[in-house]
Structure formats: structure tokens, C-alpha cells
Amino acid sequence: MASFFSFLRSSILSKVVMAATGIILLLFLIGHMLGNMQMYLGPARMNAYAAMLQGLGGALWIVRAVLFLSVVLHVITSIRLKLSNMAAKPSAYVRKKWVKATLTSRTMFLTGSTIALFVTYHLLHFTFKATHPQYAGLRDTFGRMDVYAMVIAAYREPLISLVYIAAMVLLGFHLNHATLSALQTLGVNHPKYNGFIEKLSITVSLLIVLGFISIPCGVFLEIIKPVQATVAGGM
Amino acid sequence: MRLTLHIWRQKNAREKGRMVTYELDGVSEDMSFLEMLDMLNEKLMRNGEEPVAFDHDCREGICGACSLAVNGIPHGHEPLTTICQLHMRKFRDGDAIYIEPWRARAFPVIKDLVTDRSALDRIIAAGGYISVHTGGVPDANAILIGKEEAERAMDFAACIGCGACVAACKNSSAMLFVAAKIAQFAYLPQGQPERKRRALAMVAKMDEEGFGACSNLYECEAVCPKGISVSAIALMNRDFIRAKLTEVPQKTTAGGG
Numbered sequence: 184m185a186s187f188f189s190f191l192r193s194s195i196l197s198k199v200v201m202a203a204t205g206i207i208l209l210l211f212l213i214g215h216m217l218g219n220m221q222m223y224l225g226p227a228r229m230n231a232y233a234a235m236l237q238g239l240g241g242a243l244w245i246v247r248a249v250l251f252l253s254v255v256l257h258v259i260t261s262i263r264l265k266l267s268n269m270a271a272k273p274s275a276y277v278r279k280k281w282v283k284a285t286l287t288s289r290t291m292f293l294t295g296s297t298i299a300l301f302v303t304y305h306l307l308h309f310t311f312k313a314t315h316p317q318y319a320g321l322r323d324t325f326g327r328m329d330v331y332a333m334v335i336a337a338y339r340e341p342l343i344s345l346v347y348i349a350a351m352v353l354l355g356f357h358l359n360h361a362t363l364s365a366l367q368t369l370g371v372n373h374p375k376y377n378g379f380i381e382k383l384s385i386t387v388s389l390l391i392v393l394g395f396i397s398i399p400c401g402v403f404l405e406i407i408k409p410v411q412a413t414v415a416g417g418m
Numbered sequence: 419m420r421l422t423l424h425i426w427r428q429k430n431a432r433e434k435g436r437m438v439t440y441e442l443d444g445v446s447e448d449m450s451f452l453e454m455l456d457m458l459n460e461k462l463m464r465n466g467e468e469p470v471a472f473d474h475d476c477r478e479g480i481c482g483a484c485s486l487a488v489n490g491i492p493h494g495h496e497p498l499t500t501i502c503q504l505h506m507r508k509f510r511d512g513d514a515i516y517i518e519p520w521r522a523r524a525f526p527v528i529k530d531l532v533t534d535r536s537a538l539d540r541i542i543a544a545g546g547y548i549s550v551h552t553g554g555v556p557d558a559n560a561i562l563i564g565k566e567e568a569e570r571a572m573d574f575a576a577c578i579g580c581g582a583c584v585a586a587c588k589n590s591s592a593m594l595f596v597a598a599k600i601a602q603f604a605y606l607p608q609g610q611p612e613r614k615r616r617a618l619a620m621v622a623k624m625d626e627e628g629f630g631a632c633s634n635l636y637e638c639e640a641v642c643p644k645g646i647s648v649s650a651i652a653l654m655n656r657d658f659i660r661a662k663l664t665e666v667p668q669k670t671t672a673g674g675g
């Protein structure tokens with residue numbers, strides 16, 4: 184174990200771990216967001232998709248293990264970096280003016296820790312259903328877990344919707360700096376491609392955030408409606 | 419012009435420093451920033467006060483000795499300019515100016531605005547050189563180097579080692595400095611034999627000296643008086659990662675040959 188964490192002693196290796204685990208988590212976010220988009224396709228598709236994921240068995244556990252490990256490494260390394268970076272600058276300037284560094288790039292630890300808290304809540308909410316035990320009983324007509332109904336029930340509570348939207352905005356700030364930063368750390372920086380990479384990273388983070396936010400908004404605007412309402416409306 | 423100067427005064431490395439305010443009248447627009455400080459010091463000495471200590475040498479932007487954070491920006495607000503090359507015409511009559519030393523654990527204050535930047539020298543000593551045989555002067559064109567490679571190496575060799583990158587960084591990271599010193603050799607044939615060893619040794623020394631890690635804010639690039647690009651840091655990371663992956667673990671076996 185000691186040698187496994189020995190990368191923490193090196194500044195660049197720590198950054199490489201931040202970048203690599205960050206990219207894994209970014210890929211997961213893209214997948215998660217695309218999965219969520221099936222809420223627009225109605226309960227049958229959404230619940231079938233959820234059941235398919237549950238049915239993956241071993242593969243699902245491998246993915247979960249990789250994600251869990253990535254989160255743990257990302258968090259531990261970020262704390263190590265934060266502590267040593269703070270130690271490197273023991274006294275602040277009386278007057279400090281930033282020339283280039285953006286607000287989002289200077290607040291990565293803050294946005295990151297808030298997202299970590301949110302992810303904990305998110306898992307307790309939807310995955311372990313600890314905050315809402317009533318979700319566990321939701322079944323659709325095929326006897327599958329009714330994820331569709333669960334999501335609508337959740338986002339009909341304004342407070343939950345607001346927390347989710349706020350967390351996604353912070354995620355957007357985090358990703359805005361993270362994508363470019365990760366590539367730079369891994370040595371990807373070339374005048375020919377930098378412009379493209381910058382546009383790509385902004386587009387990807389924006390799409391992820393808008394995709395996630397669109398679900399609570401869709402529920403609020405009743406673009407995403409409960410099954411009964413759809414049936415009643417259709418007749 | 420008349421100025422209000424807020425200057426960091428600190429007796430020595432052990433004592434705590436504080437900002438002291440001075441009023442200075444009759445400053446000419448044609449003075450350099452350091453000449454303005456000379457004028458203040460003459461006035462202080464006439465009044466029997468201790469002059470403000472600050473680093474300077476060439477005063478023409480090539481040695482890297484001058485090192486003042488002016489109004490919160492290392493080397494002041496003028497891009498691509500050392501503080502010795504900044505002229506008072508860039509300020510306005512009646513301005514309040516904050517003058518502070520570089521702030522970093524690795525750069526302890528010696529007195530007032532003078533910091534000990536020898537940590538940078540120790541990083542160079544760890545690997546920022548090429549090993550050559552002494553003797554006769556080599557033939558000028560014995561080793562051919564493409565124009566583009568030569569230019570790129572020169573861009574990074576422009577670093578004067580002033581430490582403004584460290585001073586501007588919220589983590590006091592020296593990565594732009596170290597990367598420039600690695601990159602200036604990386605494009606030249608003379609730099610190749612020791613390339614991996616150099617990256618490993620200089621980065622290890624940098625960590626040991628108590629500099630922080632880069633968070634890619636690029637504030638260093640913005641304040642660098644020589645405009646060193648952060649692409650150097652990406653190059654350093656590539657060299658370091660490659661060296662780490664191919665590193666032969668050096669196990670010291672007891673009693674071994």
C-alpha cells in the first residue's frame with residue numbers, strides 16, 4: 184500500500200493521477216448524461232435501460248470498482264496537492280491582482296469538494312434510496328424498477344431540483360478548467376491544436392451540464408410527465 | 419509627480435514584516451521604477467532612516483535580479499517588462515503603489531524586498547546543464563541544428579530566472595522556470611543524452627525545495643517578463659512521465675560489487 188501511494192510524494196505524478204482519474208470520471212459523466220436523456224423517450228425506454236444496466240452483473244461491478252477507485256484517488260490526491268500547495272505559499276500578498284487566472288480555475292478545490300458532497304447525497308438519494316425509502320417500492324407494469332417515476336417524483340420537489348441544478352452549475356465551473364488542465368498535465372499542448380482543444384472542452388462541459396439540468400427543468404415544465412398524465416392526455 | 423508608496427519593511431528573515439507608507443514628491447515621469455526607489459532611499463537616508471533594501475543589478479531587463487510585486491503583480495502591470503524596465507510614466511500623479519517582495523516558502527525574505535532565490539540555483543545544479551569535455555573550442559557548425567529548433571530553444575532560453583512565475587502562482591510553483599530550463603535543451607542535440615535524467619533530477623529537486631504543484635492557471639505565463647509559454651510545462655511533463663515509465667529502478671543492494 185505504501186508503494187501504491189508513493190506517487191503522492193511527486194508533484195507531477197500527483198497531477199498525472201488527478202488528470203487520469205479526472206478523465207475517467209469525465210467519460211463516466213458523458214455516459215451518465217446520455218443515459219439520462221432517455222427520460223425524454225418515455226418510461227418504457229428509460230426503465231428498460233435501467234434494467235439493462237442492472238442486468239450487466241459482473242461488468243457493472245467492474246465499472247463501479249473503476250469509478251470508485253478513480254473517485255478515491257482523485258479526492259486523496261487533491262487533498263495532498265491542496266495541503267502542499269498551501270504550505271508552499273505561507274504568506275499572502277497584501278495586494279494581489281490576477282492577470283490571467285480565471286475564477287473557475289482558482290476555485291477548483293472548492294467546486295470539487297462541493298461536488299463530492301453532492302455526489303454523496305446523490306448516491307444516498309437515488310442509488311441507496313436512503314433519503315427516500317419510498318422509491319424502493321416503485322415498479323412499472325413489467326415489474327421492473329420504475330426509474331422513470333422515481334426521477335419525476337424527485338424533481339417535483341422544488342428543493343431537490345434546485346440543489347441538483349446548483350450542483351450541476353458548479354460541476355460546469357469545475358469541468359471548464361478541468362478538461363484543458365488535464366490535457367496540459369498529460370503533456371498535450373500544441374499551438375496547432377490548442378484552439379480546437381479549448382473549444383472541444385468548453386462544448387463538452389457545456390453539453391454535460393445542460394443535459395443534466397434539462398431533466399429537472401423538463402419535469403418542471405411537464406415535458407417529462409408521469410405515465411398517467413401521458414395516457415390521460417393522449418385520450 | 420507625487421506618489422503614496424506602501425512598502426513591505428522587514429528587518430531580517432526572523433522578524434515579522436509590515437507595510438509602511440511613504441509620501442514621495444517630485445518623481446519624474448522619465449525615471450525607472452527603481453530610480454524612483456533610489457530617490458526614496460536618498461530621502462530616507464537624509465532623514466537618518468534605514469533605506470529600503472531591494473534587489474537589482476543590470477537594470478536593463480536581462481539579469482533577473484530585480485524582483486518586486488507592484489500593486490499585486492510581479493514586475494508590475496506592464497506585460498513583458500521587468501520592474502527595472504518599467505517607467506514612472508506608466509503611473510499617474512497621486513497614485514498609491516503597493517510594493518511587496520516575492521512571496522513563497524522557497525523564497526524566504528532576507529530583508530525588506532530582498533528574497534533568497536538560491537532554491538532556483540540548486541534546481542539548476544541538479545540537472546540544468548549539459549556535460550561537455552573541456553578543451554578546444556568546438557567548430558561552430560560541427561553540429562547542425564535546424565532553424566526552427568534553434569528558435570524554439572532560444573525562446574525558452576530567454577528565461578532570466580527572476581522567479582516572477584513562482585511569485586505570481588497561488589501555489590508558489592516553480593514549474594514554468596524548471597520547464598523553461600528543461601525545454602531549452604530538449605530541442606537541441608546537445609541536450610539529448612541527459613534528457614531523461616535531467617527531467618527526473620530537476621523535478622525531484624523542485625519538489626524538495628518546497629515549491630507547490632502547477633494548477634494550470636497560467637498566471638506565470640502572464641507575468642513572465644520574457645513571455646515563456648506554458649507549453650514548456652507540457653513538455654516537461656512529457657519528459658518526466660516518459661523518464662518515469664522507462665526508469666530503471668536503482669536498488670542499492672548491500673555488499674554488491
Ligand code: FES
Pocket residue numbers: 473474475476477478479480481482483484500501502503
Ligand atoms: S535588474 Fe537586471 S533584470 Fe531587472
